[in-house]
Amino acid sequence: MIREHDSAGGAHFAFTDRWGGVSAAPYEQLNLGGAVGDDPAAVRTNRELAAGALGLDPGRVVWMNQVHGRDVAVVDGPWATEAEGIQRIPAVDAVVTARRGLALAVLTADCTPVLLADPVAGVVGAAHAGRPGMVAGVVPAAVEAMVGLGADPARITARTGPAVCGRCYEVPAAMRADVAAVEPAARAETSWGTPAVDVTAGVHAQLEALGVRDLKGSPVCTLESADHFSYRRDRTTGRLAGYVWLTALSRGATPGPSAGETDA
Numbered sequence: 001m002i003r004e005h006d007s008a009g010g011a012h013f014a015f016t017d018r019w020g021g022v023s024a025a026p027y028e029q030l031n032l033g034g035a036v037g038d039d040p041a042a043v044r045t046n047r048e049l050a051a052g053a054l055g056l057d058p059g060r061v062v063w064m065n066q067v068h069g070r071d072v073a074v075v076d077g078p079w080a081t082e083a084e085g086i087q088r089i090p091a092v093d094a095v096v097t098a099r100r101g102l103a104l105a106v107l108t109a110d111c112t113p114v115l116l117a118d119p120v121a122g123v124v125g126a127a128h129a130g131r132p133g134m135v136a137g138v139v140p141a142a143v144e145a146m147v148g149l150g151a152d153p154a155r156i157t158a159r160t161g162p163a164v165c166g167r168c169y170e171v172p173a174a175m176r177a178d179v180a181a182v183e184p185a186a187r188a189e190t191s192w193g194t195p196a197v198d199v200t201a202g203v204h205a206q207l208e209a210l211g212v213r214d215l216k217g218s219p220v221c222t223l224e225s226a227d228h229f230s231y232r233r234d235r236t237t238g239r240l241a242g243y244v245w246l247t248a249l250s251r252g253a254t255p256g257p258s259a260g261e262t263d264a
Helices: 040-053 131-136 138-148 173-182 199-209
Strands: 002-008 011-016 072-075 094-097 103-108 112-118 123-129 157-160 187-189 195-197 214-217 240-246
Touching: 011 112, 011 157, 072 138, 094 103, 094 138, 103 112, 103 123, 112 138, 112 199, 112 240, 123 131, 123 138, 123 240, 131 138, 131 173, 131 199, 138 199, 157 199, 173 187, 173 195, 199 214
Parallel strands: 072 094, 157 214
Antiparallel strands: 002 011, 011 240, 094 123, 103 240, 112 123, 112 157, 187 195
């Protein structure tokens, strides 16, 4: 269920795999995406299971209506619920908050999930970086929004999760050229020698250019891993999630560094 969980300085970063949920094929098992055709009741149960495994209140997790853009929403609580009981989730590809204990979530099935935290400023962010979003600059936009809330790029811890790797993300040569013109680090070649794009490498280069130094990425390629959802591999499939949040400070406590730990 929780394939990777890293903690540093009061910030928590977690990425799911596809197991431990209740969804039926082709979404088996832990599909967390609500717009892929799965049974809504199963998705709700899966989100409750994943939140419970992380010690989170599922009602205090902020999700996005992701559209492969660069818009960022600054939030201080869950989205408002209308009279008919439906949450009105805006079309954004990044969310940022300065509210400790509020978890931000990003959905992916090949795109790069980007989790960001400045524990000293008490600010976290989550971004959905597919190829179009990376080119549009969604990750720099998220960092800019965090800086607006008091974050310092030099203090930001960044984690990128499971995504299709540059050895597998085949694209037409013209598309690769267009992407590389914006971010040269994203230029790649498949393992069989054809043009490719490495979105995660592009995201890492963007973060490094902004002054982010504490940066780690998942070794998992979603297309190659049977434990993860992959849209490029399966088309009709579920969605993984990345979560980031800051623990609330006890009275009189101040944030500080702590040793990270990863559960593989």
